[in-house]
Amino acid sequence: xxxxxxxEHLAVQEAARDFAQKQLKPGVIERDSxxxxxxxxVRQMGELGFLGMMVDPxxxxxxxxxLSYVLAMEEISKIDNSSSVIMSVNNSLVCxxxxxxxTEAQKAKYLPKLATGEHIxxxxxxxxxxxxxxxxxxxxxxxxxxxxxxxxxxxxxxxxGSSKIHLVVAQTNPELGHKGIxxxxxxxxxxxxxxxxxxxKLGIRSSDTHTIMYTDVKVPKENRIGNDGFGFTFAMKTLAxxxxxxxxxxxxxxxxxxxxxxxxxQERKAFGKEIGKHQAIxxxxxxxxxxxxxxxxxxxxxxxxxxxxxxxxxxxxxxxxYASEVAMKHTVEAVQIHGGYGFVKEYHVERLxxxxxxxxxxxxxxxxxKIVISRNVLKGKHYIPTAKQVYLENA
Ligand code: CAA
Numbered sequence: 001x002x003x004x005x006x007x008e009h010l011a012v013q014e015a016a017r018d019f020a021q022k023q024l025k026p027g028v029i030e031r032d033s034x035x036x037x038x039x040x041x042v043r044q045m046g047e048l049g050f051l052g053m054m055v056d057p058x059x060x061x062x063x064x065x066x067l068s069y070v071l072a073m074e075e076i077s078k079i080d081n082s083s084s085v086i087m088s089v090n091n092s093l094v095c096x097x098x099x100x101x102x103t104e105a106q107k108a109k110y111l112p113k114l115a116t117g118e119h120i121x122x123x124x125x126x127x128x129x130x131x132x133x134x135x136x137x138x139x140x141x142x143x144x145x146x147x148x149x150x151x152x153x154x155x156x157x158x159x160x161g162s163s164k165i166h167l168v169v170a171q172t173n174p175e176l177g178h179k180g181i182x183x184x185x186x187x188x189x190x191x192x193x194x195x196x197x198x199x200x201k202l203g204i205r206s207s208d209t210h211t212i213m214y215t216d217v218k219v220p221k222e223n224r225i226g227n228d229g230f231g232f233t234f235a236m237k238t239l240a241x242x243x244x245x246x247x248x249x250x251x252x253x254x255x256x257x258x259x260x261x262x263x264x265x266q267e268r269k270a271f272g273k274e275i276g277k278h279q280a281i282x283x284x285x286x287x288x289x290x291x292x293x294x295x296x297x298x299x300x301x302x303x304x305x306x307x308x309x310x311x312x313x314x315x316x317x318x319x320x321x322y323a324s325e326v327a328m329k330h331t332v333e334a335v336q337i338h339g340g341y342g343f344v345k346e347y348h349v350e351r352l353x354x355x356x357x358x359x360x361x362x363x364x365x366x367x368x369x370k371i372v373i374s375r376n377v378l379k380g381k382h383y384i385p386t387a388k389q390v391y392l393e394n395a
């Protein structure tokens with residue numbers, strides 16, 4: 001076991017940090033206030049390869065591993081979480097889902113534009129009455145012979161106002177329950193796709209979150225992903241990887257707040273010395289540093305397991321659960337360390353605190369992560385690979 005990042009990983013980390021500082025930080029407060037979508041920044045992310053990092057180069061992607069993606073997400077999330085959620089959904093839900101389970105024709109048609117940011121994608125699972133309870137899909141996809149007819153409403157759709165490609169989860173055979181669910185690639189300029197109002201949110205305010213209505217949308221048969229009835233498994237497997245992306249976002253939020261709090265504590269003086277030299281603040285910094293390191297180990301290990309093609313279902317849920325709790329707790333502490341300055345927008349920590357909250361909610365709430373983890377634990381599934389398992393995987 002070694003903990004040294006490779007030269008390639010360090011280069012990705014550096015490139016993402018540089019991009020975040022130079023291109024995302026200017027204007028981030030204003031975009032957040034005005035709920036302004038980061039159009040130019042998303043275009044730049046596409047040009048720099050941040051929107052299709054793990055996609056095979058034959059489809060226009062970067063061909064990188066999950067750890068590279070996590071490192072980039074972490075750096076970008078220290079600065080701008082509206083941009084990092086756009087990046088996360090596009091990379092780990094939309095591109096990964098199509099590349100892993102799509103047909104050759106689906107990959108060739110959709111991935112090159114998604115991987116380069118010419119198009120961005122949305123993952124359309126949640127509904128007004130099916131959030132955590134994802135098997136209760138009300139959206140229907142009726143088999144009409146050579147096409148499906150989709151009707152229904154999806155809620156909380158990230159990138160909803162700007163995406164060109166939707167992965168829509170819908171019920172085809174209600175009598176089969178979750179085994180009757182399918183997932184379809186839907187192009188947003190097809191007749192019957194209507195984009196609803198943009199949500200006015202607590203955090204990640206410049207990402208665009210919308211309700212989407214589908215009315216008699218004709219979807220060609222060849223746009224169904226996988227065999228008939230594969231949709232729920234698709235959603236679960238895709239979300240297991242997506243949760244590594246959100247965990248790395250949470251890690252970045254916590255790390256960004258920590259960096260700001262540390263700098264402030266070394267600069268601001270009270271009672272004759274820097275506030276970081278008062279034990280009340282020093283111990284807060286110690287707790288932050290320790291828990292962020294612990295979260296980092298969990299997030300990087302989940303990425304490593306995925307890269308080894310080993311079971312990462314529990315590991316990704318644990319990483320998201322823990323990293324998001326750390327992000328929430330320590331962004332609150334970062335505001336506290338800043339005192340009154342922490343409460344105003346100029347100092348960035350209040351935005352990170354608002355952004356942290358969603359990491360405990362989307363791609364499965366903290367409570368859903370505990371369901372996933374506990375079910376795996378009760379099945380006796382080990383989430384720490386033994387030497388034998390590693391050996392067999394590598395054999
Ligand atoms: N891989 C493969 N199969 C899986 C699986 C996985 N990771 N997880 C579950 N399944 C299978 C189960 O084995 C089961 O199959 P069988 O019946 O054949 O055994 C089937 O799926 C149903 O599973 P459960 O019985 O466990 O279903 P459940 O109703 O109890 O719910 C749940 C399971 C884990 C709670 C699931 O509903 C869930 O993950 N809910 C949260 C949904 C979520 O994360 N939504 C986020 C929205 S997307 C988003 O936020 C994106 C964005 O824009 C940022």
